[in-house]
Amino acid sequence: MRAVTNITTVLHNAIDAAVPSGHSRKPKAPWWNHSLTLAKQSVKRADRQARLNSSTANREDSQKKHQHWTAMIRAAKTAYRIKQLQSTDSKNIWKTIRHHNTHHCPIPPVEGQTDFKAKCASLRNALFPAVNNLPRQPLPPNILTSKLDMYQQTYPVTIREVSLAITHLKYGTSVGPDGIS
Numbered sequence: 001m002r003a004v005t006n007i008t009t010v011l012h013n014a015i016d017a018a019v020p021s022g023h024s025r026k027p028k029a030p031w032w033n034h035s036l037t038l039a040k041q042s043v044k045r046a047d048r049q050a051r052l053n054s055s056t057a058n059r060e061d062s063q064k065k066h067q068h069w070t071a072m073i074r075a076a077k078t079a080y081r082i083k084q085l086q087s088t089d090s091k092n093i094w095k096t097i098r099h100h101n102t103h104h105c106p107i108p109p110v111e112g113q114t115d116f117k118a119k120c121a122s123l124r125n126a127l128f129p130a131v132n133n134l135p136r137q138p139l140p141p142n143i144l145t146s147k148l149d150m151y152q153q154t155y156p157v158t159i160r161e162v163s164l165a166i167t168h169l170k171y172g173t174s175v176g177p178d179g180i181s
Contacts, residue, residue, distance in 0.1 A: 031080035039069045082108045 046065045050058040085108055110122040 031076045033076060036069075036072055036076060039065070039072050043069050085110050086112075 043062070043065045046058070046062040050062040110119045113119050113122050
């Protein structure tokens with residue numbers, strides 16, 4: 001009986017040493033900061049006050065604090081994504097681009113570049129780095145030109161062929177360069 005008690009005690013001591021006490025907290029988002037924590041506490045206090053003492057002033061104060069807190073979150077997320085875009089590397093660029101909604105606002109400066117072509121070049125270099133630090137070969141100038149003269153082998157496209165091709169399109173496919181799926 002004493003041996004079982006000793007083994008149980010040793011096991012409990014090992015568990016206490018290895019497992020942290022208390023409840024585990026959910027990891028915070030990388031954009032979260034201390035001012036957001038303070039603002040959230042302020043929102044909770046205002047909500048509690050509005051619930052306990054339902055007056056117009058308390059409800060308006062609660063709404064104002066909610067709006068301020070939402071704006072703070074939006075600004076913190078935007079600042080975090082801008083910081084990520086400015087430190088473009090191949091590990092986080094896809095995630096950043098996916099989260100950054102480019103339809104509503106333009107992509108911020110990338111590595112200090114503000115014009116579209118320079119931003120594209122920066123992103124391209126981050127997504128497809130040069131192998132062994134050797135510069136990439138430029139594309140040949142005649143890459144899109146054909147060496148064969150196929151003029152004699154082509155025929156005009158008829159309206160019937162176009163309508164037949166349209167009726168056989170699959171819906172739900174990805175959008176092409178013309179914006180039509």
